[in-house]
Amino acid sequence: MASAPTRARSPRSAGAVAAALLAAVLLGGVLLSVAGSNPVDGYEALVTGAFGSRYGFGETLVRALPLALIALGVAPALRAGVFTIGAEGQLAVGALAATATAVGLGDGAPAVVLLPAAALAGALAGGAWAILPALLRVRAQVNEILSTLLLTYVALALVNYSLRTWLGTSTGDATLQSDPLPAAAMLPNLLTGTRLHWGVVAAPLAAAALAWWMRTPRGLAYEVLGANPALAARAGVRHGRAIVGAMVVAGAAAGLAGWLKVAGVDGTLYPSVSGGLGFNGVLVALLGGLRPAGILVAALVFGALGAGADGLQIDTGVPASLATVLQGLSLFFVAIGFEARRRRGKAA
Amino acid sequence: MVTEVELILAGAVRLATPVALAALGEAVVERSGTINLGIEGTMLAGALAGAYGASQAGWGAGIALAVAVGGFLGLVTALATLWGRANQLVVGLSVTLIATGAATYLYELWRPTGTAAPEIPLAPTVHVPILREIPLVGPALFEQSVFSYAMVALAVGLAWTLRRTGAGLALRAAGDDPARAALRGVRVRATRTAALALGGALAALGGAVITVGYLGSFDVNVTAGRGYVALAAVIIGRWSPWGALAGAGVFALFDSVAIQSGDTEIVPVEVLTALPYLVTLAALIVVARGGRAPRALGRALPDDA
Amino acid sequence: MTAAGEVLLAADAVVRRYGSTVALDGVDFAVLASEVHAVVGENGAGKSTLARILAGATAPDAGEVRRAASVALVPQTLSLVGALSLVEHVALGRGLGRFSAGEARARLADAAARLGVAPPADVPTDRLSLPEQQLGELGLALALGARVLIVDEPTSSLGPAEVERLVGALRGIAAGGGAVVLVTHRVGEALGAADRVTVLRGGRRVHHGRVDELDADTLAVHMVGEVPSAATVTRPEPGRERLVVDGVDAGPLAGIRLAARAGEIVGVAGVAGSGQHFLAQVLAGLRAPERGTVAVDGVPIGGDPWAAVAAGVAYVPERRADGLVPALPGTDNAILLATLRDRSLRRRWTGLRDRRAERTRARALFERFDVRPRDPALPAGALSGGNQQKLLVGRELAAGPSVVVAHGPTQGLDLRAATAIRDDLRAAAADGAAVIVLSTDLDEVLTIADRVLVLSAGRITDTFTTDDRPDAARLGRAMAGHPLAESDP
Amino acid sequence: ACGSSDEDGSAPAASGDAAPLNVALLTSGLTNDGGFNQWAAQALQKLESEGRITLQVRQQLSDPNAAEPVLRQFASRDFDLIIGHGIDLSASVLKVAAQFPDVHFATTGDNTLEQKLLPNVEGWTYDFGQFGYVGGVVAGSVKDVTKVGIVSGPDIPFVQTALKGFLEGLKATNPSATTESVFTGEFYSAQKEQEAVRGLVAGGAQLVFANTAEGNGVAPAAQQAGVPTVGTAVAGSAAAKEVNITSANLNFTPVYTGYLDRLAAGTFGKRFEVGTLANKEIGIDPVNAAAAPGVPADLQAKVDELSAQLASGELKLPDFS
């Protein structure tokens, strides 16, 4: 169904990504050697940690889920040339709203009420957090990279404040956290012996939605938005509304990811609920080439690196922070690899 | 009251110095047309390199090592964005990921469990005898780390260089209109590369100032987002060296007030944390209308430059 | 002192290829002291390539260039860096150390004296008007010590008065013992300004010699070979008013009032900076007028591009890049404006794009407007400039518009493509559209329009029909937009 | 309250010289901070060198987001004992332990931890009041000190307990001394500690007490300001060696030996223990007489005597919590 050049481009960029990942793997091998570990053993431990056990596999998926959701949500904005990178803060306020809703409705409420109410609260809060930077971009030409970044810190301060005051746990714990969510507000487990929960179905659903949207007339008009807003307006996509729309959708997806985090995994709101997920989500979107399938794969790679790293340290004693280095390296080489491919494609 | 104001101001200068050094470098980088989101990671790398070098061979060696590491990261960024023409934002964020991960990784290799914390000699503080007694601003201006004075000297030097030298002209031209600058004999890529190397070196210096200038210890949270603060400071400062100092000062002032207000919670501490970001946002709204950003900022290098 | 007739700059049998295109094919050239030497030819003839090779900015694949004096190139697209002043340009790209602004200023003043005009030297050049920038480039080249100036199409955005002033400056340089190579595709300009002329066609030198031995027609034949004749379209008498602009203020525009009838082609002439861009945008609904109304067939469209498209306004922007998305395939570019509007391009149940229907539509458009190659799957950016323009014009005209707003529609195109596009515009008018053609090129406007409005500094200063063409002096006065800053001592 | 009950009978029946046990230590800070985290790592490394355990250490896990997956990884991999060291880890340990009833965990916290323990989790805390009291006595013994500055971490109950203990000790030895107190809000924030110290010294403090994790920011600032400290970790920074008079410390060796013994005996679980001078889980660093001119020559003797009195119960302190 895709037009010829689009279809022709996919395997080539897949090749570029593969080459880039290979380069990252080689450099990572050097770092493993520095740590006095045999790189082959190191990678084996990494892979075993990520996929070698039921628990590890579940962990990989659990970690990939919020990344995928954020990336799929932010993809339309990035495709339209809107660089909204505030998912970190949007996830945090989404988690905050979802927690407040679930805890506020309390133990009495049934799951059919708690689950959708908390999900909705998360998505609305995340989306709302995107409105200010969106309006500033549209009305005052304020660069959205910076405004969304700045509001991320404001969001984290808001979560901290809430946990220190009105939303803080009543049990007098030393660390900031909310009361645990009522059991009925938690997403049921999907795979016993893992943390994998039913929320994971959100990723393929969101991917399908993105794929569908990219094939709609509006999807085409959005492609034009970044390069040529006047032309997009003539095609029927108003610049201002489109940008606000794309940024709010990205925010809502991040907020939803925040709900999934507390209702699927943590069961409690911690100040560090976002913990870099938002930034990594944006990177996953870019790594996945802003396409649904690519994003799912990239999210799995990131998730596997995170889950595998714990196994790596346990098995070989290599510090788990190597995973962060590997994530950065993959991204770095993918960014170069994409461009090289694009240019070679043009020259041909 | 007087002592409190003195403390807050002096503390603000100390808290501003690392950020301002990074912001000065980033101002140069952005003037040449690149946004470097890698400075957060570069600062952390500099903090570790400074700590390592200082513990091995004194604070001067720490600073030298940090500057070298930062310059190297700047060159890597240049290689990817200018020669590889990769997206600046992605490369910057990935450099931050790599540097953050690597700093944690290397520190754990350097100081595994069971070893003592490194002994990191501190760089000296300059005490100017009489001027230090001036009320209110005395301690803020005349009793500071060598790096604070270096920061001011650097701002003077950079402002002059941008206005009065061929290097400054080349830099501004590369950031404004790379294609035409190239037509006029400016080596755009070389210029931007040099700017990135300098910016990386200064960001790393800023990081090293935290460990070698003030703390005498290292952990992976020492920079805590200050690189992004430096980015904001550059914008509040409208891409000028003096503006970068002022922008860094705004953030530091709020931090300093938050610390000195101690447990007398007049406003929630989170408000003080969040306020500088909101102030920056407000500044952005004003500045965006003025619109004196380097015109080619953030764009990929044109094929003919 | 050098004698007149001394060869200052010469090229022997230079060849330059770009991929399979041979831009220059064994061209000989020489410019002598004290002369203005015109290089003329159609678009794509190789003029700019020759200019760059002469200046040393591009290396030839074969052949040799000899320079007996310092050479400076003022390129076709201006090369001033907007953030820097002219004074700073003197030092730009010449070493990294400290520079003396005083010395640079003195050198510029000296150059200005030779040119006879002095554009402001201390403000960022993006604050200068276009003619000031153009003259600034010339002054800069002289200040940097060039004796031979190569000027590539300097007049494309100037009005008659400014062209005259520039030609005067160029003649002054030649009189002072320097030499000027004037690259242009305007026959009249070459004849008026130059001592000798070199004609390029398809990368070969097809003629060279003294200007006083030539007349305009002969020179045109040298340039073009044979001139394709315009297809004759019979058009009905102008009908009802389709476009009415009433008292519009927008940006520099003040009190614009105009009407265009079905079947009529209205030209809007004006130098760059006269407000043409704003007028075109207002007509296309891309900019809301601050005051006044724009109506198409009685429907107001102020500031709403979507409503404008719905009312049947076709818009060909000044720059092709503003009308097409180079990265997207021809198909997407061809159906872009219809995709959200036209149900037949969508699948019935899902609402998704119907790729087959889109391709069919695009192929038909490529066929009808002769876009080559006939491959709508190619990215639009891979088409040549002329074919991109045909694609753009085709998309806008395909749906049978009520009003056509075409801004510089044949700019930078060779004669054949330009003719085709003019024919398309005439056909649209014949089908009942009101057509507005805006251009800085007076010849173009006179060629196509039935009626001409002169726009200057945001106001309509004159209006006439093409049958009743006014003399050059009246036109010059009407078009004189920005007065130049007088030289300061 | 210190009852031991072991519901799960699956504990490995290992004897003293059987194969070493697999132990994982998760700390909230760095294990070379010279203080709380390093003391734990040192104790376990000693046991490792004696061949009783194999040890894996993971640092800087104060963020539950980072800590919980690591706890689960260890729990799912046949570790005999997983220690979550630090009050910020205790909630995570309890959460994960509930899902792995067959795995043994230990964690630290404050007095509220006791009620939350599970059959497979042991808890530990120490006498914060006593800990602070020792510091107060030392600070009060320094000559010519009229004002003492105190830098505390977050304003939470056990930090308050230590603070009250300090004030009581100070009053006991120097009743006329005044104090000024600052909370940084964080256990590990060296730069905030520094600025707090500068503020206190500018306000007239002649000595600073570090009531934080290890005071790694307190010592360099105090050194620059020219005042001595009490309570900073001497191993944590070069400055502390110069300016710190003495600090209380924690000795985890008896704690961990107890864990191993109970694991071997199959009695591990739900036990809560409080470290004190009496059970030698609190100790006091040697006095650095060169830290300040006002340190009296007999301070070491005085500290030793105090320590003995508190250990024997001869001197009883009120409940500060």
Ligand SMILES: Nc1ncnc2c1ncn2[C@@H]1O[C@H](COP(=O)(O)OP(=O)(O)OP(=O)(O)O)[C@@H](O)[C@H]1O
């Ligand atoms: N950098 C380039 N890359 C590829 N092709 C080029 C390049 N420069 C010129 N050409 C090709 O060489 C030929 C001559 O171009 P040139 O710019 O010299 O023409 P020109 O006579 O100056 O035309 P115009 O009147 O449009 O300025 C054209 O076919 C053009 O497409």
Ligand SMILES: Nc1ncnc2c1ncn2[C@@H]1O[C@H](COP(=O)(O)OP(=O)(O)OP(=O)(O)O)[C@@H](O)[C@H]1O
């Ligand atoms: N970016 C590109 N990618 C691929 N092919 C290109 C690209 N740009 C130009 N070409 C091809 O190079 C050739 C020369 O292009 P150019 O635009 O110079 O044509 P031209 O001679 O000026 O024609 P026209 O008169 O239509 O503008 C054309 O065949 C065009 O298809």
Ligand SMILES: [Mg+2]
């Ligand atoms: Mg040309």
Ligand SMILES: [Mg+2]
């Ligand atoms: Mg062309």
